[in-house]
Amino acid sequence: MDPKSIRNFCIIAHIDHGKSTLADRFLERAGFILKNKGDQVLDQMDIEKERGITIKAHPIRLTYTGRDGSPVVFNLIDTPGHVDFTYEVSRSIAACEGAVLVVDATQGVEAQTVANTYLALNHNLTIITAVNKIDLPNADVDETKREIEEIIGLDASDASLVSAKTGLGVDELLRVIEDKVPSPSGDADAPLKCLVFDSHFDTYKGVVVHIRVFEGTIEKGDRIQFMATGTEFDVVEVGYFELTPVVTDALTVGDVGYFAAVIRVPAEVHIGDTVTSAARPTAEPVPGYRPVLPMVFAGLYPIDANDYEGLKSSLQRLQLNDASLTFEPESSGALGFGFRCGFSGLLHLEVITERLRREYNQDIIVTVPNVRYRVIKRNTGEEVLADSPSKFPPLGEIERIEEPFVKAEIVVPHEAIGDVMELTNKRRGIYINMSYPESRRAVLEYELPLSEIITDFFDRLKSITKGYGTLDYVLAGYRKERLAKVDVLVNGTPVDALSFIAHEDEVQHIARSMLQRLRKYVPRQMYEVALQAAIGGKIVARENIVQLRKDVLAKCYGGDVTRKRKLLEKQKEGKKKMKQIGKVSIPQEAFLSILKRESDD
Incomplete structure (x- = not known):
């Protein structure tokens, strides 16, 4: 495929703004699903369908007829919107040249709208703005455009107006993507250079590596090398993603696809690594991803002690598909041998434990979730990072305890401000600021202890605001507290x-x-x-x-x-x-x- 006819882009937005539904309309236009028969087709996990959220980024290749009548290939990646899965978004963005920013015309710009836009801008992606849900009675297109311009700073005068539910405006949006998203650049004859942006484990093929090709060509029989570890393998299959994987002869510059090389040890593959040719390696790797910083920690223990190795194998395979999961062995006097796992947030913890039970048939106990505290010893001044109470020094040796705080941005309806402020005060919140992007909503800025929001804070917020409250937060450092x-x-x-x-x-x-x-x-x-x-x-x-x-x-x-x-x-x-x-x-x-x-x- 000529790189000039390829467009690599992702869909980014706040949760529930219509990313997956818009992706369904794109699949419809490409002939993959019948009109009005698709229902968030790219959300393939049962837990995604039950919760109505996207958890994993999903790549797919779509072929359309371009303006000049020749075929145009769209490599689309649908991404999650929840703050716990921001790492999935950052990985998808690194494999693209453009991003479609979807904003709900009834909700306006929200926390993750801003966060995901800045992620895309930091990678120099071309941003195409789409105002969604314009068919709803309470849609306010003009106000939404104003918020995009004032809060994010993007020109929204030519924003595409669409209804992902009915398909209104989708054809026009596809033409805008074809015109504005730049085609990939690179040399097909240069040494192979691919970015590993995801992977999964197949019982028969071993680790299947998801790649974006920046330079060179990869085909069956090639001897490839992972630059981070130096390990080498022979490629036995290459292909690309449609609704099911499609085997092809080769992947070249601009292609998004996969390869299998009978990699049986999951630890051999690292997300963000560069794949190159063993015989003619590239000089510089592709810029990878910043390391994942877990926010929430919990112990996972098998109910049957004999299942320890099975749980370890399951976590390794899950980590292939979710690089934001970290784990290390630990033991408990009450529960025996298990693993101390790090998660992006409490929803991430719930999703991982549910996947372990459903996909890997693991019967597990989950301990009380914790954050990572900083403990300073009394005489030596030694600093101990403790993500579990069992790692705390004896009480007499502790000089002080510091806990992580986050800067939280809470978007709430005007009528719920008082109740939300009461909730944050109960959770030891420190008020910073309140602003009104528009008359219907307020943005509350607080500093909160991370330990106070990792359990049921988000659920309580949703209950108080009748489902309209949103939360976004970033780590703001450690503070001394009486703990x-x-x-x-x-x-x-x-x-x-x-x-x-x-x-x-x-x-x-x-x-x-x-x-x-x-x-x-x-x-x-x-x-x-x-x-x-x-x-x-x-x-x-x-x-x-x-x-x-x-x-x-x-x-x-x-x-x-x-x-x-x-x-x-x-x-x-x-x-x-x-x-x-x-x-x-x-x-x-x-x-x-x-x-x-x-x-x-």
């Missing part, structure tokens, strides 16, 4: 997997709430079980699980009362002995209950 590590003891034995970090002013409330929930799930024993929360040696909360009791007086139909007392004393001594040697098993539901905060905060 404490709280250990949870069951029958006097610490359960490391239930330990948590909390602000000193909220410790008792959170600990009591946790123990009350835990009490519902820990099974009753023949002796009384104490659930305690402790800071160092100080107990800050306690709940008791009432003992089961056998009626030892059932056979006593009268007689001297001392006989009854003797039986009760004997029972009492037996229960005391059982309590000393008894072990309490904590079910999985108990760990899951800890993830939930009280609905009234």
Whole structure:
């Protein structure tokens, strides 16, 4: 394919602004799906369809008839809109020359609209603006254009007006893409230079590597090399993406496709690496991606200890398809051997755990999510980065604890401002500014502890704003806070997997709430079980699980009362002995209950 007839572009937008629906209309025009029969076709995972969101970026090749009657190839990548999957967007942008920025005419410019636009501008992409949902009664096209110009700084006078639902304006938008997105540049005869922007594992082919070719040509039988590791492989298949992969003879300059080389070890492939020819390597690699910085950490443990290796293999394969997932081995006295995993956010954590259960049949326990704290030791001044309470030094060695803060931008309807401000105040938010991009909505800027928003903050925000509130945040550094590590003891034995970090002013409330929930799930024993929360040696909360009791007086139909007392004393001594040697098993539901905060905060 002549590179001059290729257009590589992605669709970027805030969540729910219509990216996947617009992609359906593009597929419709290319003849891949029947009109009005496609429903977010590129969202292929069950979890994407159930939640109605895009989680993975999806590449596809579409062929149209150009203005001059010759075929034009569009390599389209549909991207996610949620803040937790920004890394997917950045990878897609690096493989393109243009981006279609979709803005909802009923919602206007929102947090991720701005963030994704700046990502595209930083990569020098050509931005094509499309105002979507113009068919809705409450659409305000003029106001939306004004916001695009004032908030983002793009000229919106010639923005394409479309309805992704009905197909109105889609044909005109395709012509704009053909005219404005530059064709790829590069030399097909130069040494091979490809960017690895994604990958997945196939049972028969091994690791299938998704690439964008910048220089040279790759075909079956070539000996290729990964520049980051120096490992070499023989290519056994190359192809490109339609609704299903299509095998082809070769990929050349400007092509977006894949190759398979019987790579059996997932760790051999790194997202952002450069693939070149082993015989004639390129001099400079393609600029890769900045390293992923996990924001949320949680432990994943197999319920059956024998499934440890299976969980490790599943995480490696998932990491191929999601480079923002990080993991390392860890062990727990309560749960055995597992992995400490890093995630972009709580939604990312939920998606990964759900994929492990559905796609890899892993039966797992997820521990309480944490952020990474900075602990300064008292005498030495040594700095410890702890993403788990188990990694905290002893209480007497701690000089201070610093926790990560984020700068959050919350877009809310005007009538919900008071409730949202109350919510952020309860979560230790620091007010910065409030602005009105237009009369219907306000933008609240806050600094918030990351630990306060990784659990249910987003759900609470959506509930308060009736689904119209949006949240975007960036890490703003560490701050000294009065924090404490709280250990949870069951029958006097610490359960490391239930330990948590909390602000000193909220410790008792959170600990009591946790123990009350835990009490519902820990099974009753023949002796009384104490659930305690402790800071160092100080107990800050306690709940008791009432003992089961056998009626030892059932056979006593009268007689001297001392006989009854003797039986009760004997029972009492037996229960005391059982309590000393008894072990309490904590079910999985108990760990899951800890993830939930009280609905009234």
